[in-house]
Amino acid sequence: MAEGVTTTQAGLGEDLTANDSSSEEEQDCEFEDAVDRVNNLTEMDLPTAIAEAIEGLDLFLNCRFAQAKSLMQPWKDHSPYHALGYGTILFMQAMMTFEKEDIKQAVVNLKSALSVCNRYRRRESWLESLSRSQRKAQVNQLTEVEIHSELCYAECLLQRACLTFVEDESLINFVKGAFKIKSCHSCYKQCLYILENRTWEDPTLKVHFESGVRLGVGAFNVMISLLPGKILKLLEFVGFSGNKLYGLSQLQLGADLDSLRAPLCSLYLIGYHTVVLYILGLGDGDLELADRILQPCLRKYPQGALFLFFAGRMAEVRGDVPAAIMKFEESIVAQSEWRQFHHLCYWELMWCHAFLADWLMAASYAERLFNDSKWSKACYMYQRAAFLVMCEDQTEDSRQKLLTLFRQVPVLKQRIAGKSLPIEKFAVDKSARYEEHKSLVLPGYELIYVWNGFTILGRRRELVEPVLTRVEATLQHLHREKDSTPLYHDGWCLATVLKGVCLKYLDQPTEAEGCFQEVVKCAPQIQSDQYLPPYACAELGFLYLQQSRLQEAKHHLEKVLTQYRGYRLESRLHFRVQAALSAVTVAMARADTPAAAPREADVRRT
Incomplete structure (x- = not known):
């Protein structure tokens, strides 16, 4: 069992309440002294509160958002579960809209929810925490209301931390958010200790508590395990660590329980296997497991926009793009109350049409996102322009329109905590190149590549072959026009990387290896796209891993x-490299493990 969230010994029982670690957040909460501790809910008992929270979650997942909010609102100042439910709905709305007013409203209500939860948590003195030999006894002295309030507090605190990162773009707010996450981490550690050491009297209340602990512990472990190595070392220094397999097992345990948070565990697992691993990993999600979890959810929530979205995503990562488009459109039709849900589908529809080389439709969805979504206007504008560049037979008017679009990208760039988003820096660089040279090399396929979309294209040969045909035609054109092509080596290396990726997915590993090696050798001649050599080097590593050439x-x-620094989209690549190195380590361990020794009973029989 990994340290950090998974640890149930060192540091977990040092203070049963995490109050010391949450001092920064407690400044936001109005809570009573220890003598004023509330032992039970006077206006609504705990089982009823949990039952209504389940009903509210069902309403939410069935896209009946206003009804879910109305159900939670009357008791949000008296019940931790109602406070958590109401705050969660506003949190979801704020994270989808990015509207200042929605963020402010969510922050206010989550602060209130933290205060409500805090009233029902156990407030112990520092002297009590010194008696380590009494920890198990102290755990059994906690009431059911107190331990469930601790769990609700942890969930509210995590949402509050997430909002800290978006409500203010200052660096100090990022530091505050980090402290809140550490406090949340401590709360979940305590909840895990309570789960494993308490003598439970009510199995029903235990199962709801357990599902929440499995959700929090599992999510923390999985998220932390995905981070690049240098960030992991820093987090381990301050007490965080993540074990991916343990985290996934905790989420699976939570999903299998008949409990309040089981659907949330299911959503996390489905999202991990169908989204996260295709953006930050190697595109090797367990699709059979994800589908097995998804199908009961679709039966229970047939009009649930989120589950319809994941059904579309499932079809997409399997390479069935037409079926994916149909599911995403169903998700859009399923509800119109929160139109921000539609942006998730617009994003995927944009890529689906790009996979089909339907560049005009891809550009239209990029334009719709630019008009409706507040995430990154610069990114959406660049995507729209890049997809339009891919359209052949351009006129002078269309080229002038493209120039106008590219010129808007730098103006739209935003800064968060004093820094620009890496993908926006990439878009600005490419836009400046188009403005200077009036051309870009295969920008649509380049975007698919940097967003790791070839892990999806590679599922179907009929999707990859047209890409290879156009890439090879582009290489021939570049070779013919070498003397008059600006940044020739940059364009040639990009097309060669794309060719290598296509060949890899068309089962031509030797030819793919040659493409990647050529790009690595060409590094000194590249003037602008410095990201291509490290990406090509990584592709060699991915290819060798696929062939079980583990040392290479x-x-x-x-x-x-170790050898590449300061290039565009560096962090994005490091996530994928971290995932590949983890896979190499596991493969090497398996290769070094000798065959299992015969059991003594078998030897005797022989």
Whole structure:
């Protein structure tokens, strides 16, 4: 069992309440002294509160958002579960809209929810926490209301921390958010200790508590395990660590329980296997497991926009793009109360049409996102322009329109905590190049590549072959026009990387390897796209891992981390390299494990 959230010994029982670690957040909450501790809910008992929270979650997942909010609102100042439910709905709305007013409203209500939860938590003195030998006894002295309030407090605190990162773009707010997450981490550690050491009297209340602990502990472990190595070392220094397999097992345990938070565990698992691993990993999600979890959810919530979205995502990552488009459109039709849900589907529809080389439709969805979504106007504008560049037979008018679009990208760039988003910096660089040279090399396929979309295209040969045909035609054109092509080596290397990726998915590994090696050798001649050599080096590592050439894979993956610095989209690549190195480590361990020794009973029989 990993340290950090998974640890149930060192540090977990040092203070049963996490109050010391949450001092910064407590400044936001009005709570009573220890002598004023409330032992039970006077206006609504705990089982009824949990039952109504389940009903509210069902309403929410069935896209009846206003009804869910109305159900939670009357008791939000008296019941931790109602406070959590009401705050969660506003949190979801704020994270989808990014509207200042929605964020402010969510922050106010989550602060109130933290205060409500805090009233029912156990407030112990520092002297009590010194008696370590009494920890188990102290756990059994906690009431059911107190332990469930601790769990609700942890969930509210995590949402409050997430909002800290978006409500203010200052660096100090990022520091505050980090402290809140650490406090939340401590709360979940305590909840895990309570789960494992308490003598439970009511199995029903236990199962609802357990599902929440499995959700929090599992999510923390999985999220932390995905981070690049240098960030992991820093987090381990301050007490965080993540074990991916343990985290996934905790989420699976939570999903299998008949409990309040089981659907949330299911959503997390489905999202991990169908989204996260295709953006930050190697595109190797367990689709059979995800589908097995998804199908009962679709039966229970047939008009649930989120589950319809994941059904579309499931079809997409399997390469069935037409079926994916149909599911995303169903998700849009399923509800119109929160139109921000539609943006998730617009994003996926944009990529689906790009996979089909339907560049005009892809551009239209990018334009719709630019008009409706507040995430990154610069990114949406660049995507729209890049997809339009892919359209052939352009006129002078269309080229002038493209120039106008590209010129808007730098103006739309935003800064968070004093820094620009890496993908926006990439878009600004490419837009400046188009403005200077009036051309870009395969910008639509380049975007698919940097967003790791070839892990989806590679599922179907009929999707990859047209890409290879156009890439090879572009390479021939570049070769013919070499003397008059600005930044020739940059364009040639990009097209060669794309060719190598296509060949890899068309089962031509030797030819793919040659493409990647050529790009690595060409590094000194590249003038602008410095990201291409490290990406090509990483592709060699991924290719060798696929072929079980583990030492070569490890060498090239570690080379990416040690020999390349300061290029565009560096962090994005490091996530993928971290995932590949983890896979190499596991494969090496399996290769070094000798065959199992015969059991003594078998030897005797022989």
